[in-house]
Each structure stands twice: as structure tokens, then as C-alpha cells.
Amino acid sequence: MFKNISAALGFGGAKVDTILDHNEVLQGGLVSGHVKVMGGSVDQSIAAITICLMTKVKQEIDDNIQFVDHVLAQYHVSDAFDAKADAEYRFDFEFDLHPEAPITTLAVSNNQCVVWLDTELDIDYAIDASDKDVIHVLPLPTIAGIISKLIEDKDLKLVKTDMESGSISMSGFTNESGAYQEIEFRKSSIFSRGELELSFAIKGDTIYGLAEIDRVLRGDSYKSFDISIHASDAEIDDLVDYLI
Numbered sequence: 001m002f003k004n005i006s007a008a009l010g011f012g013g014a015k016v017d018t019i020l021d022h023n024e025v026l027q028g029g030l031v032s033g034h035v036k037v038m039g040g041s042v043d044q045s046i047a048a049i050t051i052c053l054m055t056k057v058k059q060e061i062d063d064n065i066q067f068v069d070h071v072l073a074q075y076h077v078s079d080a081f082d083a084k085a086d087a088e089y090r091f092d093f094e095f096d097l098h099p100e101a102p103i104t105t106l107a108v109s110n111n112q113c114v115v116w117l118d119t120e121l122d123i124d125y126a127i128d129a130s131d132k133d134v135i136h137v138l139p140l141p142t143i144a145g146i147i148s149k150l151i152e153d154k155d156l157k158l159v160k161t162d163m164e165s166g167s168i169s170m171s172g173f174t175n176e177s178g179a180y181q182e183i184e185f186r187k188s189s190i191f192s193r194g195e196l197e198l199s200f201a202i203k204g205d206t207i208y209g210l211a212e213i214d215r216v217l218r219g220d221s222y223k224s225f226d227i228s229i230h231a232s233d234a235e236i237d238d239l240v241d242y243l244i
Contacts, residue, residue, distance in 0.1 A: 013040040014083045016121040016129045018051070024105075024136045025097050027143070028202050031135065032094035035077055035119055039087040047122040049078035049091060053098055054118050057163045057179045067112065070163070072177050073098040077119075097137070099202035102163050102181035104137045106147070112162035113137075113181060142207060142231045143200055147183070149240040156185040156196060156244075168199060170208035171224040175201045196244070205229050211243050 020033040035049055057070040078091045102113040115137050121129040139147065150156045161183045167174050185196040197212040211223045227239055 013042075014038065014044050014046065014121060014123060014129055015040070016049070016119055016131045018117060018119040018131050018133050020117075020133055020135070023134065024138055026138050027097065027101065027103065027140045028099045029097050029138075030094055031097050031117075033092075035091045035093065037083055037089040037091070037121065039083045039085050039089075042085050044083050044123055045080065046078070046083050047080050048076065050120045050122065051075045051077055051093065051095075052118040052120065053101065054116050055102060055163055055179065056112065056114055057165045058112070059165050067162075070165070070179050072101055072115075072179070097135070098177060100175055100177040100180065101135075101137050102161070103139045103143070103183075104135075105139070106158060106161055106183065108158040108161055110160040112160070140202070140207070140229055142227060142229050142236065145231075145233070145236045146198075146227075146240060149236055150185060150196075150244070153237075153240060154187070154244045156187045158183070159186045160184040168210055169224070170199065170201055170210040171226040173201060173203055173206075173208040173226070198243075202229065207231075213243070 015038045017036045018033060019036060025031055052071050053073040055070050055072055056067040059066055059068055075093065075095050077093050083089065101115050104113045104115055115135045117133045117135060119131040123129060151158065161181060163179045164182055165179055168180055180199050183198045187195060195214050199210045201208045205228055206226050207229055208226045209224065213221045213223065223243060225239060227235060
């Protein structure tokens with residue numbers, strides 16, 4: 001009886017550990033691995049295993065800027081099963097990374113973007129077990145090319161990136177996750193503070209984007225665009241020239 005009570009309170013109960021095949025993933029790329037469940041000191045009924053794709057989103061709460069957890073997507077890994085005491089179970093999984101998950105690997109000192117998997121073990125009549133695993137999201141080659149061209153050809157500097165709460169429209173497409181990434185560049189000779197902010201969203205083979213441009217004495221302007229994920233160098237050059 002004491003073991004049952006302890007397990008219900010989270011002591012000696014089933015544990016969960018998610019093992020990723022790779023912790024670096026391209027935008028929209030395949031996430032794969034397995035969930036290992038280790039039975040506790042007593043038998044327990046597991047209602048389900050769920051993986052949540054998480055990020056941090058900037059919000060203004062009571063005039064203060066805070067970063068709150070935001071669910072980008074949920075993935076069902078397992079139906080109900082009984083976890084026997086001291087037994088081990090393995091559940092393989094794979095899914096495509098949500099295309100609106102932010103790039104987390106940009107070389108910028110003020111990088112406030114993070115992505116992780118939160119694996120939840122839904123245990124009947126007990127405190128749920130969980131596990132967190134960080135994913136490093138790499139930019140698609142076309143997006144990496146756009147950013148590189150802005151830095152190398154337009155003499156811009158990456159200064160900040162974060163996730164904003166809400167929706168934006170980009171060339172006829174509106175993001176679906178309830179949050180979007182902003183990538184901020186700065187160039188003192190041409191632009192004022194916060195001179196260029198870029199946001200991207202991927203749908204199928206198309207990259208949609210919105211640029212907010214703040215030029216000295218000329219105010220803010222917005223430019224939306226779309227470009228193929230297979231864009232050529234010439235197409236990337238044309239887009240960068242259009243933006244700046």
C-alpha cells in the first residue's frame with residue numbers, strides 16, 4: 001500500500017526518457033527517436049504518451065515583457081497500456097517538425113528562440129511523468145542564403161531573434177501556430193534602431209515572408225514576399241535587392 005501511495009505522489013513511479021536520433025533538425029525536417037518508459041516500484045496504468053513541440057513566446061503581461069511556454073504541435077505516441085513494476089518499454093516515433101518552429105541556431109548574441117520536446121506520460125491517478133529534450137533548428141538553405149546575403153551584401157548585422165505571439169499575413173498566407181519568429185538586423189549608416197525585421201513561414205514548397213523596414217526619416221514600411229524553398233542564387237539575390 002505504501003508503494004502505491006508513493007508512486008501516486010511521484011515517488012517510485014514510472015519514469016520516461018525520450019532519446020532523439022538527432023538533436024539538429026532542418027526547418028520542417030524529420031524528428032525521430034524513441035520513448036523509453038521504465039516501470040516504477042508498482043504496476044501503473046498509463047493512459048497515453050504524448051510529445052508536445054514547445055517554444056518560448058514573448059508576451060506583455062501587466063506592462064512587463066515575459067517569455068511563456070507555447071505549444072506548437074502535439075504528437076500521439078502511445079495508447080493506454082499497463083507499465084509493470086521494474087519493466088522497460090520502448091515506443092518509436094517520427095514526425096515532421098512543425099514548419100513554423102523558429103530557427104534556433106542563428107549566430108546572434110541575443111537569441112531568445114528555443115525549441116524542445118516535452119514528453120508527457122499520462123499516469124492514471126498519479127502525478128504525470130515528463131521529460132524535456134532540446135532541438136536545435138537549422139534554417140533551410142534558401143533562408144540561410146537570404147540571411148547571408150543581407151549580412152554580406154547589404155552590410156547588415158544580426159542583433160536579435162525571438163518569437164512573438166499572434167498572427168501575421170505574408171504574401172497571402174497567414175501563420176497558423178499562434179506565434180511567429182522575428183529576426184532583427186541593424187545597420188547604423190542607413191537604418192534607425194530596429195531597421196529590418198524578417199519573419200518567415202513555410203507551407204509546402206513555398207517560403208512566405210514579411211519584412212518590416214524602418215529607414216531614417218522615412219518611417220516604417222512593410223514588404224511581403226514568397227519564394228521557393230528550391231530558389232536559385234539569382235532568385236535569392238533578386239529578393240534581397242527587393243527588400244533593401
